[in-house]
Amino acid sequence: MTGNDEKHWLVRPNTIRLLWRYGIGLLVILVLVDVFKEPHPYFGIDGTFGFYAWFGLVVCVAMVLFAKALGVFLKRKDSYYDDE
Amino acid sequence: MTMSDFPPGLVLILGAFLLPVVSQNIRSVLILGLPLVTLGLIWSLPDGSNGVVSLFTYELVLVRVDALSRLFATIFSIMTFAGGLYALNQKKVLELVSVFIYAGCAIGVVFTGDLISLFVFWEIMAVASTVVVLSVGSKLSYRVSLRYFLAHMFGGGLLMAGILAFILDSGSVEFSAMQPNTLGTVLILAGFLVNAAAPPMSSWLSDAYPEASFSGTVFLSAFTTKTAVYVLLRGFPGAEILIFVGLFMIFYGIIYALLENDMRRILAYSIVNQVGFMVTGIGIGTEMAMNGVAAHAFTHIIYKALLLMSAGAVLYMTGKRKCTDLGGLFQSMPLTTICGIIGALSISSFPFTSGFISKSMISQSAADESMFVVWMLLLAASAGVFLHAGIKFPWFVFFQKDSGLRPTDPPWNMKLAMVLFAALCIGLGIWPQYLYDMLPYPVAYEPYTVAHVVKMLQLLLFSGFAFFLMLPFMKRTLTITLDFDWFYRKLGGVVACSLDWVLKVQHQAEMATRTRLANYAKLDLRHFEPRSRPIGTMAVIMLLIFLSYLVFSLLV
Numbered sequence: 001m002t003g004n005d006e007k008h009w010l011v012r013p014n015t016i017r018l019l020w021r022y023g024i025g026l027l028v029i030l031v032l033v034d035v036f037k038e039p040h041p042y043f044g045i046d047g048t049f050g051f052y053a054w055f056g057l058v059v060c061v062a063m064v065l066f067a068k069a070l071g072v073f074l075k076r077k078d079s080y081y082d083d084e
Numbered sequence: 085m086t087m088s089d090f091p092p093g094l095v096l097i098l099g100a101f102l103l104p105v106v107s108q109n110i111r112s113v114l115i116l117g118l119p120l121v122t123l124g125l126i127w128s129l130p131d132g133s134n135g136v137v138s139l140f141t142y143e144l145v146l147v148r149v150d151a152l153s154r155l156f157a158t159i160f161s162i163m164t165f166a167g168g169l170y171a172l173n174q175k176k177v178l179e180l181v182s183v184f185i186y187a188g189c190a191i192g193v194v195f196t197g198d199l200i201s202l203f204v205f206w207e208i209m210a211v212a213s214t215v216v217v218l219s220v221g222s223k224l225s226y227r228v229s230l231r232y233f234l235a236h237m238f239g240g241g242l243l244m245a246g247i248l249a250f251i252l253d254s255g256s257v258e259f260s261a262m263q264p265n266t267l268g269t270v271l272i273l274a275g276f277l278v279n280a281a282a283p284p285m286s287s288w289l290s291d292a293y294p295e296a297s298f299s300g301t302v303f304l305s306a307f308t309t310k311t312a313v314y315v316l317l318r319g320f321p322g323a324e325i326l327i328f329v330g331l332f333m334i335f336y337g338i339i340y341a342l343l344e345n346d347m348r349r350i351l352a353y354s355i356v357n358q359v360g361f362m363v364t365g366i367g368i369g370t371e372m373a374m375n376g377v378a379a380h381a382f383t384h385i386i387y388k389a390l391l392l393m394s395a396g397a398v399l400y401m402t403g404k405r406k407c408t409d410l411g412g413l414f415q416s417m418p419l420t421t422i423c424g425i426i427g428a429l430s431i432s433s434f435p436f437t438s439g440f441i442s443k444s445m446i447s448q449s450a451a452d453e454s455m456f457v458v459w460m461l462l463l464a465a466s467a468g469v470f471l472h473a474g475i476k477f478p479w480f481v482f483f484q485k486d487s488g489l490r491p492t493d494p495p496w497n498m499k500l501a502m503v504l505f506a507a508l509c510i511g512l513g514i515w516p517q518y519l520y521d522m523l524p525y526p527v528a529y530e531p532y533t534v535a536h537v538v539k540m541l542q543l544l545l546f547s548g549f550a551f552f553l554m555l556p557f558m559k560r561t562l563t564i565t566l567d568f569d570w571f572y573r574k575l576g577g578v579v580a581c582s583l584d585w586v587l588k589v590q591h592q593a594e595m596a597t598r599t600r601l602a603n604y605a606k607l608d609l610r611h612f613e614p615r616s617r618p619i620g621t622m623a624v625i626m627l628l629i630f631l632s633y634l635v636f637s638l639l640v
Contacts, residue, residue, distance in 0.1 A: 008414075008415050010414070011412075011483075011486070023549070024549075026545065027545055027546065027549060030538065030541055030542050030545060031542065033538050034538075037534070037535060037538070040535065042451040042454075042459065043451075043454075043456050043459070045460075050542070052463075052538075052539045052540075052542035052543040052546070053542040053543070053546045054546070055463065055464070055467070055543065056467040056542065056543040056544065056545075056546035056547045056550070057546040057547070057549060057550050059464040059467050059468065059547075060467050060468065060471050060546075060547045060550035060551065060554070061550050061553070061554060063338060063339065063342065063464075063468050063471065064342060064471070064550070064554040064557050064558065065557070066339065067338075067339045067342040067343050068557055070339060070343070070565075071343050071563075071565065074343075074565045074566040075343065075561070075563045075564070075565055075566075076563060076564055076565075076566060077562065077563060077564075078345065078346075078406075078562050078563055078564045080564060081564075081573060081574075
């Protein structure tokens with residue numbers, strides 16, 4: 001596992017850079033679809049522009065942060081119950 | 085007695101006792117053949133109640149067939165078949181015997197039309213599933229199975245008390261839709277919820293399931309929680325409290341899975357999360373919701389088993405299960421990786437997988453009922469599922485860093501079982517009509533509209549984006565997260581120790597008195613040592629419990 005040539009093609013820095021680029025391109029296209037389609041919201045908020053995109057992003061960031069905060073209080077070494 | 089009076093679950097239960105006495109080859113034939121025979125029987129049964137047995141003044145119905153019971157029995161037998169295929173190289177025959185009894189009783193629960201036989205099958209399931217964990221044979225598995233068993237005995241006790249009160253109230257043993265408004269029905273609901281891993285009795289699942297063998301966990305994930313979903317669907321449709329219970333389970337599952345390091349515990353927490361979706365749907369209780377729950381239970385069993393099969397394959401080949409030890413396995417286990425990813429996409433309800441066509445019916449029913457908050461929370465939870473199971477599991481196990489491990493894909497039978505379930509995940513996602521036709525109510529729902537597909541892709545891909553943005557926050561550590569089981573594993577221990585200490589002090593004081601008395605009376609009292617107190621006290625308590633059982637059973 002020294003030079004890049006020996007690494008699997010999927011984990012070479014070039015591939016990863018390309019994956020990020022195409023990934024972000026895909027995200028942009030998905031949001032732009034909202035420009036062309038008429039919203040049929042069930043409620044008010046889900047008719048806003050790119051609702052599912054920003055909602056997904058925001059709640060996921062919130063959940064990771066919440067889990068992190070909860071972890072401060074509830075995390076223990078995984079040998080915690082070993083003395084049973 | 086005709087064929088339609090024969091409970092199909094008995095094929096597996098009786099067949100289980102053949103497994104240890106036949107040769108390896110015949111055993112393999114039985115493991116694959118018995119579930120198929122069961123499936124054939126299930127589909128040959130006519131609708132209606134059969135297999136009626138009289139017990140005292142009560143009528144027990146062993147074979148009640150309708151669309152709902154047929155759907156659950158079908159997926160249980162498919163699960164037993166694929167799990168059996170996966171477990172062909174399981175050397176512990178005890179595990180397979182208990183799995184077959186366990187699966188047979190799950191099918192038994194699904195087909196019973198009365199509360200008494202339901203309770204009997206329910207309790208045998210608890211014992212058989214305990215033996216699945218116990219059959220690993222380690223000291224750890226012994227302790228874990230004991231905790232698991234106690235949790236289920238507690239649930240079984242609630243259920244039994246509830247059933248007794250219900251029978252005394254109504255004079256009927258029929259199991260049909262009820263409302264949690266009497267002591268009996270509330271206790272029955274509580275008993276059901278313990279098996280659904282609802283709070284506060286949720287930690288038994290993540291405690292016990294990951295400690296079973298590579299194949300045992302696959303079976304465990306399917307039956308206990310899904311029979312609980314079945315009985316809730318049948319018994320408590322539209323009970324509003326279930327919406328709150330379900331939503332709690334959904335987010336509890338996500339948050340704990342995010343914090344977890346053990347790959348099989350991540351998947352165990354995500355079972356609670358998925359069952360939470362179903363429990364919420366049962367609380368909503370409309371025809372659309374009930375269809376959605378039934379469909380979701382069906383697809384969930386398949387993709388969750390698939391996920392645990394891929395995790396089991398990693399465990400089987402490497403002996404490791406912590407994310408901190410794993411990573412980079414995609415290079416040498418390509419098939420396991422692909423199957424794991426298909427399972428992960430299905431659980432996240434990605435378009436063209438089975439989760440997409442089932443879970444969306446539950447969210448749709450919340451929107452139809454104008455339940456704004458519930459709908460928003462379900463949507464947030466869908467994003468969270470992709471976060472904790474859809475990406476986290478495959479990323480940390482198969483990609484992440486290079487752990488240097490180069491295991492190959494598992495033996496052919498395990499690969500075949502994974503491919504079979506991966507194909508079912510995609511097949512159901514592309515042709516949902518076959519599943520929709522089996523649901524209890526007529527389906528007027530079209531999952532594949534452009535709008536729905538775009539919305540779901542936006543939600544999921546942006547959740548994925550969030551995962552990689554937040555990756556530094558997700559670094560795995562060698563930790564566990566305290567859960568409800570802390571109360572009986574630590575706090576309970578502390579209480580027991582201090583009680584023990586009090587008794588010891590008392591004992592010492594008594595001994596001192598005796599010695600003084602003995603000295604005084606010049607008597608040798610060594611032969612009159614009192615027995616150890618804690619054991620004696622325990623025996624008295626157990627005796628009281630058994631006596632009260634006896635008294636209750638005579639009251640029926």
